[in-house]
Amino acid sequence: MRQINVLLIEDDDDDAALISHYLGMPGEGGGVFNLKRADRLASGCKLLAQERFDAVLLDLMLPGGVGIEAFLKVREQKPDAAVVVLTGLKDESLALKAVGLGAQDYLVKGTIDDRVLKRALRYAIERARLLGKIQTLLARDADGKLVVDSRNLVRYANAAAETALGRGPRELLDRPFSLEAPAEGRSSVKIHGADGSDRLIEMTAVPIDWEEAPARLVTLRDVTELRRVELMREEVRERMNLIELKNEFMASVSHDLRNPLTTVKTALQSLRDGMVGPMTAPQARFVELAYRNVERQIRIINNVLDLSRLQSGRLKPESKPVALAQALDETSQAYQLLPGAPKLDVQLAADLPDLVTDPDLLGRLLANLLDNAERYARSKVVVRAFASEHEGRPAIEVSVSDDGPGLSEQQLSRLFTRYVQASRAPGTGYKGAGLGLAISKEIVTALGGKIWADSLPGKGARFHFVLPASTEPSSATTSQALKH
Numbered sequence: 108m109r110q111i112n113v114l115l116i117e118d119d120d121d122d123a124a125l126i127s128h129y130l131g132m133p134g135e136g137g138g139v140f141n142l143k144r145a146d147r148l149a150s151g152c153k154l155l156a157q158e159r160f161d162a163v164l165l166d167l168m169l170p171g172g173v174g175i176e177a178f179l180k181v182r183e184q185k186p187d188a189a190v191v192v193l194t195g196l197k198d199e200s201l202a203l204k205a206v207g208l209g210a211q212d213y214l215v216k217g218t219i220d221d222r223v224l225k226r227a228l229r230y231a232i233e234r235a236r237l238l239g240k241i242q243t244l245l246a247r248d249a250d251g252k253l254v255v256d257s258r259n260l261v262r263y264a265n266a267a268a269e270t271a272l273g274r275g276p277r278e279l280l281d282r283p284f285s286l287e288a289p290a291e292g293r294s295s296v297k298i299h300g301a302d303g304s305d306r307l308i309e310m311t312a313v314p315i316d317w318e319e320a321p322a323r324l325v326t327l328r329d330v331t332e333l334r335r336v337e338l339m340r341e342e343v344r345e346r347m348n349l350i351e352l353k354n355e356f357m358a359s360v361s362h363d364l365r366n367p368l369t370t371v372k373t374a375l376q377s378l379r380d381g382m383v384g385p386m387t388a389p390q391a392r393f394v395e396l397a398y399r400n401v402e403r404q405i406r407i408i409n410n411v412l413d414l415s416r417l418q419s420g421r422l423k424p425e426s427k428p429v430a431l432a433q434a435l436d437e438t439s440q441a442y443q444l445l446p447g448a449p450k451l452d453v454q455l456a457a458d459l460p461d462l463v464t465d466p467d468l469l470g471r472l473l474a475n476l477l478d479n480a481e482r483y484a485r486s487k488v489v490v491r492a493f494a495s496e497h498e499g500r501p502a503i504e505v506s507v508s509d510d511g512p513g514l515s516e517q518q519l520s521r522l523f524t525r526y527v528q529a530s531r532a533p534g535t536g537y538k539g540a541g542l543g544l545a546i547s548k549e550i551v552t553a554l555g556g557k558i559w560a561d562s563l564p565g566k567g568a569r570f571h572f573v574l575p576a577s578t579e580p581s582s583a584t585t586s587q588a589l590k591h
Contacts (some may be wrong), residue, residue: 113143114160116151117193118169122216126164129221148172152184156580160354162228164187167201178205189235191227207319209237231332252329254317255284263315271308271327288312288325306331364408372401417549424465428577431455431503432463439475442481449484456493462503463575464554472550475543476507476570483568485513497557501576508569514562522560523548
């Protein structure tokens with residue numbers, strides 16, 4: 108059976124004997140009361156410091172402490188003690204004040220019996236236990252909690268409040284509250300920390316009663332990081348809007364430029380083909396030069412339009428089975444038409460599955476990588492493909508390599524950035540706008556794959572991409588390597 112330890116602080120022997128008798132009587136509720144008595148306030152506080160008690164019965168009229176002073180001294184010695192005060196009929200108002208200051212209950216001498224006394228002690232212990240839980244929750248609350256009385260003095264502060272304000276209990280309790288908290292409602296204030304950083308504190312105040320007097324419960328929440336995240340989100344939204352506006356502007360301008368350039372290209376082609384009569388050799392050279400430059404400008408404009416559509420999400424890729432061998436064959440035919448193109452060696456693993464992808468975007472991706480390799484290769488471009496995995500699903504990995512000068516680590520890190528080009532030997536291939544590889548990355552991302560590159564200076568560069576593959580057998584035979 109549980110033992111309930113009770114400290115009685117009472118100077119009257121008769122009252123003490125009666126209480127001891129009541130607590131020793133058998134009754135309902137369970138538990139055995141173990142009573143220890145002190146006849147002076149000082150000796151009672153000493154016992155509280157030395158031993159553990161479940162409850163305290165405190166007479167408010169004691170030598171060394173009369174009235175509320177006696178209760179406050181006990182609370183100072185043991186703040187979480189379950190205290191039941193004892194008083195006479197004429198001092199009942201004093202007992203009520205003690206309850207307002209934190210006593211669990213009060214009993215009027217001469218009106219109690221064993222049941223009333225035991226019930227009051229059990230209730231006091233339970234209320235103190237529940238209050239202790241509440242105080243633990245407040246102490247562990249991530250938000251700062253303070254009680255500020257009508258004189259603007261801090262009467263209570265939890266650990267989070269001390270952290271938020273950068274002050275300890277001695278610097279807060281019973282001192283003026285330094286922040287301008289509203290009487291009710293919400294406000295924000297900046298606090299300059301000891302480390303030199305500024306923190307934004309949100310304060311919420313609600314009116315409460317504290318020790319029988321009006322006060323405010325002030326909640327402090329550090330919203331510095333939250334506000335920083337909100338500002339970052341707003342900045343990202345603004346940047347996305349600017350990117351969208353820029354993409355729309357570039358698409359509009361590119362479209363308006365492409366139409367007249369197409370007309371100029373058609374006219375130059377007619378001149379070059381002799382459809383308007385023969386030309387002298389110098390005239391033919393100038394027409395050829397103009398034709399190549401118009402082609403280059405159209406290619407750049409098409410790249411800008413493609414990149415804009417990919418980045419804005421307006422281009423929605425298809426997803427259907429595509430035979431890689433067929434797509435490579437079509438792309439390599441166009442590659443072979445390039446004047447002075449290096450030898451192309453295509454090596455495909457046996458029994459490759461179909462890709463599940465967009466055929467037009469795949470063709471553009473292969474063309475971009477072959478075009479890039481052709482501009483840097485000395486004598487040969489090699490394309491290899493084999494079955495692989497990507498994010499735990501069947502895939503095909505394709506590599507396009509050249510035997511050119513290769514790339515440095517710094518160049519590799521910026522390779523797929525818009526308008527970035529690796530240096531090339533003068534007179535080799537056309538000079539683009541640095542969009543081909545950026546478009547390639549956007550295409551691979553849109554198709555649910557991955558692209559990367561590796562290289563060693565002087566030993567060529569190799570570009571890899573992985574795209575999802577079908578689990579069904581391929582619709583085209585890829586068992587032998589294609590040689591061009």
